[in-house]
Amino acid sequence: MQPVxxxxxxxxxxxxxxxxxxxxxxxxxxxIDLQVQPGEVIAIIGKSGSGKSTLLRCINGLEEFQSxxxxxxxxxxxxxxxxxMRALRQRVGMIFxxxxxxxxxxVGKNVMLAPRLVKQQAEAPGMEQARKLLARVGLAxxxxxxxxxxxxxxxxxxxxxxxxxxxxxxxLCDEITSALDPELVGEVLRVVESLAxxxxxxxxxxxxxxxxxxxxxxxxxxxxGRVHEMGPPNELFGNPQTPELKQFLSSLHD
Amino acid sequence: xxDFSVWDIFRNLLLAAxxxxxxxLMAFIGGGIVGALLLVARLSQVKGVDKxxxxxxxxxxxxxxxxxxxxxxxxxxxxxxxxSAWVAAATALTLYTSAFLTEIWRGCVxxxxxxxxxxxxxLALSFGERLRYxxxxxxxxxxxxxxxxxxxxxxKGTALASVIGxxxxxxxxxxxxxxxxxxxxxxxxxxxxxFILCFPVxxxxxxxxxxLHAARR
Numbered sequence: 088m089q090p091v092x093x094x095x096x097x098x099x100x101x102x103x104x105x106x107x108x109x110x111x112x113x114x115x116x117x118x119i120d121l122q123v124q125p126g127e128v129i130a131i132i133g134k135s136g137s138g139k140s141t142l143l144r145c146i147n148g149l150e151e152f153q154s155x156x157x158x159x160x161x162x163x164x165x166x167x168x169x170x171x172m173r174a175l176r177q178r179v180g181m182i183f184x185x186x187x188x189x190x191x192x193x194v195g196k197n198v199m200l201a202p203r204l205v206k207q208q209a210e211a212p213g214m215e216q217a218r219k220l221l222a223r224v225g226l227a228x229x230x231x232x233x234x235x236x237x238x239x240x241x242x243x244x245x246x247x248x249x250x251x252x253x254x255x256x257x258x259l260c261d262e263i264t265s266a267l268d269p270e271l272v273g274e275v276l277r278v279v280e281s282l283a284x285x286x287x288x289x290x291x292x293x294x295x296x297x298x299x300x301x302x303x304x305x306x307x308x309x310x311x312g313r314v315h316e317m318g319p320p321n322e323l324f325g326n327p328q329t330p331e332l333k334q335f336l337s338s339l340h341d
Numbered sequence: 342x343x344d345f346s347v348w349d350i351f352r353n354l355l356l357a358a359x360x361x362x363x364x365x366l367m368a369f370i371g372g373g374i375v376g377a378l379l380l381v382a383r384l385s386q387v388k389g390v391d392k393x394x395x396x397x398x399x400x401x402x403x404x405x406x407x408x409x410x411x412x413x414x415x416x417x418x419x420x421x422x423x424x425s426a427w428v429a430a431a432t433a434l435t436l437y438t439s440a441f442l443t444e445i446w447r448g449c450v451x452x453x454x455x456x457x458x459x460x461x462x463x464l465a466l467s468f469g470e471r472l473r474y475x476x477x478x479x480x481x482x483x484x485x486x487x488x489x490x491x492x493x494x495x496x497k498g499t500a501l502a503s504v505i506g507x508x509x510x511x512x513x514x515x516x517x518x519x520x521x522x523x524x525x526x527x528x529x530x531x532x533x534x535x536f537i538l539c540f541p542v543x544x545x546x547x548x549x550x551x552x553l554h555a556a557r558r
Contacts, residue, residue, distance in 0.1 A: 147463050169467065176465035187460035191478045200474060201464035246460075253464060 098161060100125045100256060100288055101146060106155035108141055115141050116152065117312035125256070128289045130299035130320070133309035134335060139292045142309070143259045146290065147179040148172050159257065177205060180250035181259040184266050186242040188234040188249070194221065195230040198249045205253070220248040224278050240271030244278055251282075258282065260291035296339060300324050308332045345521045351530050357513030358534050364499045364509055365538075367431045369492055372438025379443040384450065385468065394443065401440030407501050409433045414505040430502035438495055445491060449484040450476060482553060489546035493539045500535075510534055 101123035108116040115138045123129060131139045144150040145157060148164055157164045159178050165171045189197050198217040202208040208216070221227050224244035234242055243263055250258060260279065264272045276298050283289055283302050293299050299306055299320060306323040308316040310331045316323060327333045383394045401409065413433035417424040453476050461471040503512035514531035518524045 149459055149463065173465050173467060176463055179463070181460075181463035183456060183460060185454075185456050187454075187456035189457065189460070189475055189479075191482075201461075201466060204470050204474065205465045249464070259463075 097124055099123055100127075100160060101290070102156075102158045102161075103146075104156045106142070106145060106152050106157060108138075108145060108150060108152040115312050116145070118155070119314060121307070121314065123257070123288060123290065125288055126286045127305065128283045128303045129291070129305050129307060130303035131290065131292045131307045131309060132294075132296070132299060132335070133315075137309040138312040139307075139309045140261055143181075143261050143290060143292050146257070146259055147176055147181050149181075173205070177253055178256045179259060180253055180255035180257070181261065182243070182246050182250055182263045184262040186234075186239070186246050186266070188242055188245055190234050192234075193230070194226070194232050194234065194237070194245050197234065197245060198252050201249070202252050216252060217248070220251050221245070223251075223281075224248045225274070238271060239267045240274045243267065243275045247275075247278055247282075257288045257290065260289065260293070262292050262294065264293070264295060296324070296336075308335065310335075345517075345523070347526060347530070350517055350521065350523070350527055353517055354510060354513055354527075354530050354534055357508060358510045358538070360507070360509040361496065361499050361511075361535075361538065364427075364430055364434060364502060364507070365492070365496045368434035368438045368495050368499070371431065371435035372442055372495070375435060375439035376442030376446065379439060380446050380450070381472070383443070383447060384472065398440045398444050401437050402444070406433070406437055406498050407504065409437055410501055410505050426502070426505050426507035429505055430499070430507045434495065434498065434502070437498070438491075441491055441494075442488065445487050446480070446484055449480040449487075452483060453479050486546050486550040486553065489542060489549060493542050493546070496539050496542070497535065 099122040101121070103119050103121040106116055106119040107114065115136075119142055131142065133139045141150055145152050146159070146164075148166060151166050159175050162171070162175065164175055188194075189200065192200065195214065195217050198220055199208075199213040202216070203210075203213055218227065218230060221230055224247055226241060226244055226248070229237065229241065229245070234245070237245065246263075263279070264275050267275065272295070276295065279289070279291070280298075280302050289303075291299075291303075301320075303320050305317065306320045307314055308323065308327075308329075308331075310316075310329075316327065316329050316332050323332070324336065327336055379394050379397070382390050410430060410433045413436075414424060414426065414429035417429060417432070457475055457479070458471060461475040466475070499509055500511040502509055503515065506512070508516070510531055514527050518527045521527060
């Protein structure tokens with residue numbers, strides 16, 4: 088909750104220092120510093136193009152960054168090291184705007200695939216775990232269903248269960264309700280909220296401001312590739328310091 | 342003068358058709374294996390490989406199969422290796438088929454949404470696992486129909502092997518014509534045999550396509 092001054096307190100689970108990322112000549116992240124404590128819930132807000140999704144995607148190596156460092160559990164992210172990436176990605180789960188369920192596998196198999204391959208999980212415990220996770224997201228009866236038989240909200244909840252099956256320490260949520268019909272947003276957010284309550288470390292890029300305000304411990308406002316303003320949700324939403332954040336917040340009420 | 346019945350002609354063509362089938366299978370299996378290896382090489386994103394494979398594809402797609410057969414036949418001999426027409430034809434057709442198949446399959450893999458790669462990557466799957474368990478199972482379903490369709494092209498393409506002296510259906514037809522002086526009858530039989538070979542394959546491709554559209558997955 089507090090921007091740590093010295094690395095004396097509890098070790099950060101995600102530590103980002105001077106992170107810069109460009110797409111060609113276009114620099115989208117211009118030096119990001121961020122420490123995330125275990126169990127912390129962080130909401131990242133900002134205009135589109137401010138680099139918030141890119142930042143999230145850097146944390147599990149979906150995007151390569153050019154300079155700076157990023158550690159998860161004190162282990163550095165190394166793009167060229169397949170083993171290190173595999174280890175890191177087991178600690179960092181991700182949920183996408185477009186769900187990205189595997190359409191050729193049933194819901195249960197979607198959840199079971201990665202633990203089976205990466206953790207050599209056996210069939211029986213895998214199935215038991217998958218059923219448990221699906222029950223947790225309220226989809227126990229959908230084990231044998233196919234992804235395209237589900238609503239968007241249900242698909243997103245399966246995606247959450249699938250990510251949880253790897254038992255990640257950090258969960259990245261990239262605008263996970265943006266592709267949903269309004270009436271389906273609530274069911275997904277409730278699941279995320281329950282994860283937050285259970286102590287999962289969450290980093291979420293979101294446009295759901297009331298949700299961010301309610302659930303997060305810290306809100307980050309990104310602007311033009313930088314962390315422009317950061318603080319507890321009440322402060323940030325209640326008393327924005329910079330004109331950019333003020334403008335951003337007021338534009339939401341139009 | 343000896344009189345040849347239509348059956349005599351047909352029977353001899355039928356015997357030669359075995360070589361057409363053999364050459365087609367050879368080209369398809371060989372080309373499939375080489376094409377698959379090229380596809381994996383291309384997808385692995387090793388620097389330069391994608392461009393090299395792209396150039397390979399362009400060379401084989403941009404030159405006539407006939408020239409490729411000539412080059413294989415006379416080119417291999419240039420290195421002092423004594424090639425039979427069979428080896429040259431099988432080599433040329435294998436390379437030709439691999440270039441087309443790898444391009445067809447690349448398109449099928451490219452049609453799988455990027456999100457599938459990203460989702461499987463973020464679940465810590467390795468490149469091989471992503472390909473094997475997530476992308477290929479989806480791509481294969483799309484690939485079956487065009488692949489089988491291309492097999493028809495290969496079967497007909499084997500006719501060109503006749504120009505380097507490989508005795509398959511077309512070459513046998515020419516030889517029988519020279520003996521019987523009945524070109525129309527002979528080439529009608531040749532055409533009929535090609536049709537008998539190709540038609541079931543096209544039918545199968547069509548059936549697969551329909552099945553694919555009917556089944557949800």
